[in-house]
Amino acid sequence: MLEKIEYNDYKLKSDMKTTTMTFLLIFTFGGIFGFVYEELFYRIDLGYFVKRGTTMGPWIPIYGYGSILITVATCRLRKKPLMVFLTGGLVSGLLEYLTGYYLYSVAGIRLWDYNKEILNWGNIDGFICLRSVLFFALSSLILIYILIPFIQHLKDRLSKRTFGIMSLGIGLLFFADVVAADILHLY
Numbered sequence: 625m626l627e628k629i630e631y632n633d634y635k636l637k638s639d640m641k642t643t644t645m646t647f648l649l650i651f652t653f654g655g656i657f658g659f660v661y662e663e664l665f666y667r668i669d670l671g672y673f674v675k676r677g678t679t680m681g682p683w684i685p686i687y688g689y690g691s692i693l694i695t696v697a698t699c700r701l702r703k704k705p706l707m708v709f710l711t712g713g714l715v716s717g718l719l720e721y722l723t724g725y726y727l728y729s730v731a732g733i734r735l736w737d738y739n740k741e742i743l744n745w746g747n748i749d750g751f752i753c754l755r756s757v758l759f760f761a762l763s764s765l766i767l768i769y770i771l772i773p774f775i776q777h778l779k780d781r782l783s784k785r786t787f788g789i790m791s792l793g794i795g796l797l798f799f800a801d802v803v804a805a806d807i808l809h810l811y
Contacts, residue, residue: 642779645788648795649775650695651688654767655798658687661759669742678735679801686723688798690716694764695772705765712764717757724751 662676662684677684694712701707727733728751739750746754779787 641788642784645791645795646775646779647692647695648791649778650691650767650772652683652794652798653771653775654691655683655685655688657763657766657771658684658690661687661763679798679805681798681801683798683801685798685802686719690719690760691767691771693719694767698764698768702768705769708764708768709761712767713757713761716760716764717752720756720760721748721752725749 659677659682663673666674666676679685693715697715698708698711701711724734724736727735734750737750738744738747738753738756741753743755744753746752746757778790782790
C-alpha cells in the first residue's frame with residue numbers, strides 16, 4: 625500500500641521499504657557527520673587526532689539515532705527554520721544527556737565528559753553542555769535543509785533497486801560494525 629509523504633516541499637509516493645532505506649541513509653550519514661565533527665573538534669581541543677566513537681568505521685551511532693529523532697520530531701516544522709533549530713537542539717540535547725547518564729549510571733561507561741573539554745559552558749554533569757546543544761541545533765538545519773533533500777534527490781535519480789541496494793549495503797555495514805564493536809568491547 626502506498627502512502628503519501630509530504631516533506632521538503634516534495635509530495636512523493638513511497639512504500640515502507642523505500643522509507644526504511646531513506647531512514648537507513650539518514651542514520652548512516654548522521655553517524656558519519658558526527659564522526660567528522662568529533663575528529664575535528666578533538667583535533668582542536670587536544671592538538672592531535674583521536675579516533676572517536678566505539679566502532680571501527682567512520683561513524684558514531686548516537687549521531688545516527690539523533691538524526692532519526694530530529695527528522696521525526698521536525699518533519700512538520702520544515703517551513704519554520706527557527707522551530708527546526710530549537711526542536712533539533714532540544715531533542716538531541718535530551719538524547720545526549722539521557723544516553724550519557726544511562727551509560728554512566730547503569731553500565732559504568734563514560735564515553736564523553738564535557739568537564740574535560742574546551743568551550744564547555746553550561747556543562748551539566750559532564751554529559752551535556754551549551755556548545756554541544758547549539759552545535760546539534762545548527763546540525764539539525766543541515767540535516768533538514770541539505771542532507772535529507774540530497775538523499776531524496778538520490779532516491780529520485782536512482783532506480784528503486786539501486787537505491788535499496790546502496791542504502792541496505794551502507795546500513796548493514798554500519799550495523800555490523802556496531803555489533804562487532806559491542807562484541808569486541810571497543811569502548
